[in-house]
Amino acid sequence: MGRVLVVYDSRFGATRDIAEEISRSIRGVGLGTEVLSVGANPDLENYSAVVLGAPVYSGQLNTGLCDWVNKHADRLELMPTAVFVVGATMREDTPEVRAKLDTVLGQAICDHPNLGSAAPRGYFAGRVDPHKLIPQQRFVMKMAKLPSGDWVDLDVVHKWAIEIACKLVSRVSA
Numbered sequence: 001m002g003r004v005l006v007v008y009d010s011r012f013g014a015t016r017d018i019a020e021e022i023s024r025s026i027r028g029v030g031l032g033t034e035v036l037s038v039g040a041n042p043d044l045e046n047y048s049a050v051v052l053g054a055p056v057y058s059g060q061l062n063t064g065l066c067d068w069v070n071k072h073a074d075r076l077e078l079m080p081t082a083v084f085v086v087g088a089t090m091r092e093d094t095p096e097v098r099a100k101l102d103t104v105l106g107q108a109i110c111d112h113p114n115l116g117s118a119a120p121r122g123y124f125a126g127r128v129d130p131h132k133l134i135p136q137q138r139f140v141m142k143m144a145k146l147p148s149g150d151w152v153d154l155d156v157v158h159k160w161a162i163e164i165a166c167k168l169v170s171r172v173s174a
């Protein structure tokens, strides 16, 4: 059975930590997996399923993941894929917050019809360390009324990863 590639984009490390937990959890159910930054420009040669995720900044995903998805769209469309998104707004998990993040995902990567359709989307709270931000980013945070804090909950991530691992596997072996 092929391996599951977890691809992430991250500026300050929260999405990387979440991607690593996803990969650990997938390994825990006996699947081969690798976690790579989109900056490493991974290719899909040795994988049979992909999990991909990115953080939201000012209501958008970084272009890095979008560019990678567009480059590999033909192949990704034929593979089981799951997507997740990370944002400070998910510190309060409401249907409205999820709907906004769905719109972000839709505009960025999920306009490819099958992308992420193998499993439910992951919506995870991130982290904001004000000491790591440049003044312009602090200003954006203030305007958006986003507080600083660390809301990353790896237990929530683990549960989602186990759930999607089963779905990705059943697609791979079907």
Ligand SMILES: Cc1cc2nc3c(=O)[nH]c(=O)nc-3n(C[C@H](O)[C@H](O)[C@H](O)COP(=O)(O)O)c2cc1C
Binding pocket: 009, 010, 011, 012, 013, 014, 015, 016, 055, 056, 057, 058, 059, 060, 086, 087, 088, 089, 090, 125, 126, 127, 128, 133, 136, 137, 138, 140, 141, 144, 146
């Ligand atoms: C300048 C700035 C803008 C942000 N805009 C949003 C936003 O629009 N929606 C949201 O949910 N989170 C927003 N966030 C929070 C980030 O998504 C969150 O900190 C995330 O964990 C960052 O992930 P990373 O550490 O992997 O880069 C913003 C953070 C910063 C610093």
